[in-house]
Amino acid sequence: MERITGHAGGARGLADEAETARAGAALGRALRAGDVVFLSGGLGAGKTALARAAIAARLAAAGRPAEEIPSPTFTLVQVYEADAPLWHADLYRLSGPEDARELGLDAAAEEGAILLVEWPERLGALAPARRLEIALESPEAGGRLLLWRGVGGGWDHVAEALA
Numbered sequence: 001m002e003r004i005t006g007h008a009g010g011a012r013g014l015a016d017e018a019e020t021a022r023a024g025a026a027l028g029r030a031l032r033a034g035d036v037v038f039l040s041g042g043l044g045a046g047k048t049a050l051a052r053a054a055i056a057a058r059l060a061a062a063g064r065p066a067e068e069i070p071s072p073t074f075t076l077v078q079v080y081e082a083d084a085p086l087w088h089a090d091l092y093r094l095s096g097p098e099d100a101r102e103l104g105l106d107a108a109a110e111e112g113a114i115l116l117v118e119w120p121e122r123l124g125a126l127a128p129a130r131r132l133e134i135a136l137e138s139p140e141a142g143g144r145l146l147l148w149r150g151v152g153g154g155w156d157h158v159a160e161a162l163a
Contacts, residue, residue, distance in 0.1 A: 009149035012162060014136075016143065020046050023146055023162065024053025027134075029061055030161035033084035033112040036128050038120035041136035046144050050136065051088050051116045058082045058114070072118075077103055085113040097124035132158055 014020045027050070031037070037054075039047040052069045059066065062082035072078045072090040080086040087108050094100055100123050109115050109128060120127065130152030137145040148162055 009133075009147070009155075010159065010163060011148075012146045014046070014144040014146055017046075017049060020049050020144060020146075021053040024050040025057035026161040027158065028054030028057035030158045031058065031114050032157065033114060034109060035158070036109050036115045036131040037117065038127070038131055038133045039116060039118045039136070040120060040133065042138075045136040045138060047118045047136060048090070050134070050146075051118065054116060055080055055086055055088060058086055077105075079113075085111075086116070087113050088116045089118065091117065091119040091122035094119075094122045096122060097126045100124075100126055128152075130154065 012023060014023060027037070031054070039051060041047050048071045055069050056066065059080060059082050064082060069080075069088075070078065072088050073092065076089060076091070076093070078088045080088070085108065087105065089103060089105060091100055105115055105117065105123075106126065106128070117123070120133075132155055133149045133151060135147045137147065139145055146162070148159070150159065
C-alpha cells in the first residue's frame with residue numbers, strides 16, 4: 001500500500017498486541033455510520049485483533065455489554081448492534097466478487113452500517129469508492145506497522161484517532 005502523509009493517511013508503529021488493541025479501540029470510537037474499512041495484511045498480521053478491538057470499543061461506547069467477538073473466518077460475516085450496525089466480514093474463503101455480492105455488504109453500507117472487511121481484495125470492482133484502507137505489516141525488526149489511507153475523502157476524523 002502506498003504510504004500517504006497528512007490527513008489522507010499515514011503510518012503508526014505497533015510495538016505489541018496491547019498497542020494493536022489500543023489502535024483498534026481508537027479506530028472503533030472514531031468510525032461513523034456508513035464508514036467502510038478495508039483491513040489488509042498476511043495471515044497473522046493482526047487484522048482480526050485490530051477489528052476485535054474496534055468492535056469492543058464501539059460496543060462499549062454504545063453501552064452494550066462485552067460479548068465474545070469471534071473471527072468471521074467460517075461464518076464470513078458477524079453483525080453487532082451498537083449505535084450503528086457493525087459488520088465484520090472475512091472474505092478469505094471467497095473466490096471473487098461474485099461470492100462477495102451475495103453477502104450484502106454493499107446494501108449494509110448504504111443503510112448506514114459500519115463495515116470492517118478483511119481480505120478486501122476479494123471484492124474486486126465491488127469495492128466502494130469511499131473507504132479507509134488499513135494495511136498491517138510485520139517488519140523484520142519486530143512489532144507491526146499500521147499503514148492507512150483514506151480513499152474518497154472525509155476521513156479526517158479517523159486519521160486523527162490513528163495518528
